[in-house]
Each structure stands twice: as C-alpha cells, then as structure tokens.
Amino acid sequence: VVSPDPFVRAAAVAQIEASGGRVAAKAPVMLIDHAARPAGQGLVPRPAGGRAIVLLKPSERDLIARYRSAGFHGYLIKPLRRASVAERVLAASGAQLTMQPGPPPPPPEDDRVALTRFSGIRVLLVEDNPVGALLASTLLKREGCAVETAASGHEALDALKRARYDLVFMDMRMPGMDGCAAARAIRARGDETPIxxxxxxxxxxxxxxxxxxxxxxxxxxxxxxxxxxASLARWTKSADRAKVAVA
Structure with missing residues (x-):
C-alpha cells in the first residue's frame, strides 16, 4: 500500500486485513494512491512487475481511462469500501471467489455510509495528535455521532463551557494540561459529563x-x-445512568 496520507494507508490496511488479506512490503498486487505521484507528473508511474490498482478521490474519476491506458489493473475510490477492495484485489491477482451452495450471503456493508445507531449523540473528542483525531473522529461519525474536537485540555474546558455533550473522549497524554488535569478541572466545576x-x-x-x-x-x-x-452504548444510555462499579 503506497500513499503519503497515513489515514489512507491505515484504512487500506484495515480493509485488506478485515477481508482476510495480508499487507507486505513485496506483494503481487499494489494499491497506489494517486496523491503519491511525483511532483510535476500527472499520473503515478506504474511499478515494474506485479499489478497495480490506483486509489482516486471521487473528483478524480476522469483519470480512470488514463490509468487504464498506462497499464494499471483497476482503481478504487476513496474512502475505501471493504467489498470493493476485496473484489478489485482478487480481480487484479487473477483469483476468483469460490461460490458455495446454499443461501446467498448478505450484502456487504458499505463502510462509507454513516451508521445511525448513535445518531444525535454529541461527542467532544480531545486529542492533540491530528492523525489520531482524524481516525477517531471518522469512526465516531460513521456511528452517527456529532463530533467536535479540541486539541488540548484548555480547549476542552472552553468547549464544555460553550456547549453540552453526551460524552467526552479525552487523550491522556497532551502537552500543557493533560487528560487527567483536564478531567479534574471538569469535575471541580460540577460537570458530570461522562469522560x-x-x-x-x-x-x-x-x-x-x-x-x-x-x-x-x-x-x-x-x-x-x-x-x-461498546463505550458509546455504555455511557450514552440515559442522563441518569449509574456509574459502573470498578473491580
């Protein structure tokens, strides 16, 4: 998997492994992000040997024909869908799915469609690492949460002054006011929002x-x-939820 974007790499690896595949430094099929193209070049060069699939943004669909002419064996649109990743990688490698007798399998879940099981839940995400914040925010939004972010303990305190949240996810290690100090300050105000x-x-x-x-x-x-x-379900059931006893 080749991409300058750590989120794209992490998402691709997760989808491949969830489909039963394995990511390696040398492999017969490569996923190459169009964003990895060298400066001044319109396309990513096709690697010598092996087969390549290009990763494109929805707005870059007009490049599909050019990549096909350049010898690429397929394309995937970001954000990646698990079913599409498995299908394109298998097709590029020449493998085929074996059909077993029995009832048809359920349709694959489209990972780009936000789930609604926690729709309307307001979450404050306190994380100073931009990549970590993006990953966590993406997961929460896919579950239907409305997410606001803060990059420090002080920003979290300010956010909780301005608005009410159903749940706070708080990074422990942050420069300045860390997660524990921020939590103590929140509780000192009498704020009982779950953290x-x-x-x-x-x-x-x-x-x-x-x-x-x-x-x-x-x-x-x-x-x-x-x-x-599980954490969302545990701490957003109702306003009068009881504290869970800790052994």
Whole structure:
C-alpha cells in the first residue's frame, strides 16, 4: 500500500486485513494512491512487475481511462469500501471467489455510509495528535455521532463551557494540561459529563489514574471499532445512568 496520507494507508490496511488479506512490503498486487505521484507528473508511474490498482478521490474519476491506458489493473475510490477492495484485489491477482451452495450471503456493508445507531449523540473528542483525531473522529461519525474536537485540555474546558455533550473522549497524554488535569478541572466545576480516557497504555496503573482523576472509563489506542461501540452504548444510555462499579 503506497500513499503519503497515513489515514489512507491505515484504512487500506484495515480493509485488506478485515477481508482476510495480508499487507507486505513485496506483494503481487499494489494499491497506489494517486496523491503519491511525483511532483510535476500527472499520473503515478506504474511499478515494474506485479499489478497495480490506483486509489482516486471521487473528483478524480476522469483519470480512470488514463490509468487504464498506462497499464494499471483497476482503481478504487476513496474512502475505501471493504467489498470493493476485496473484489478489485482478487480481480487484479487473477483469483476468483469460490461460490458455495446454499443461501446467498448478505450484502456487504458499505463502510462509507454513516451508521445511525448513535445518531444525535454529541461527542467532544480531545486529542492533540491530528492523525489520531482524524481516525477517531471518522469512526465516531460513521456511528452517527456529532463530533467536535479540541486539541488540548484548555480547549476542552472552553468547549464544555460553550456547549453540552453526551460524552467526552479525552487523550491522556497532551502537552500543557493533560487528560487527567483536564478531567479534574471538569469535575471541580460540577460537570458530570461522562469522560472516557484514550491512552496508548493498557496497564492497570493507567486505568487507576484515569478513575482517580474523575474519568469514567478507559480505551486503548489505536481504537477498535467494537470497543468504541461498546463505550458509546455504555455511557450514552440515559442522563441518569449509574456509574459502573470498578473491580
């Protein structure tokens, strides 16, 4: 997978692995982002050996014919759909899906369509890393959440003064006012909005520090979709939800 955009790379890897594929430095099929083209060149050069699929924005569909003429074996439109990734990679590699007898499988989920199970849930995402903020925000929006972002603990305090949120996702490690300090300040105001800590560490002491600072829960980065959904369901049931006892 070749792209200058870390979000595009991460999304492509996730879709490939979710479809049972594997990403490697050398592979018979390459996914190459049009954005990776060298300066001054209209197209990405086709790699020697192997087969290539170009990744395009919806507004770049007019380049499909040119890439086909240049020898590319297919194209994918960003943001990537899991079913399309699997179909195009299999086609480019010459593989075919084996049809088994029985009832037809359910239609593949279109990952570009926002789900509505948490529609209307207002989320404040506090994350100083732009890539991490983009990934988390994208996942939340796909679940139907209305997401606002803050890049520091101070910005989070200001946001909570201006508006009410159903849930706050708070990064633990931020320069200046970190997540724990921000959580203490929020609780000192009497604000009981549920706060879920985001941290790269899954150690017991990190979870304990979160809870002692007044946070309600703890999620490990990089975020996994099922864990995120469980957290949304757990902390946005109702305004009078009870605190979950921690063993």
């Amino acid at each position: 879920v800590a985001l941290t790269a560490n899954a150690f017991a002491e990190d979870r304990r520090a979160c809870l002692e600072a007044g946070m309600d829960d703890h999620l490990v980065k990089p975020l996994e979709l099922e864990a995120l959904r």
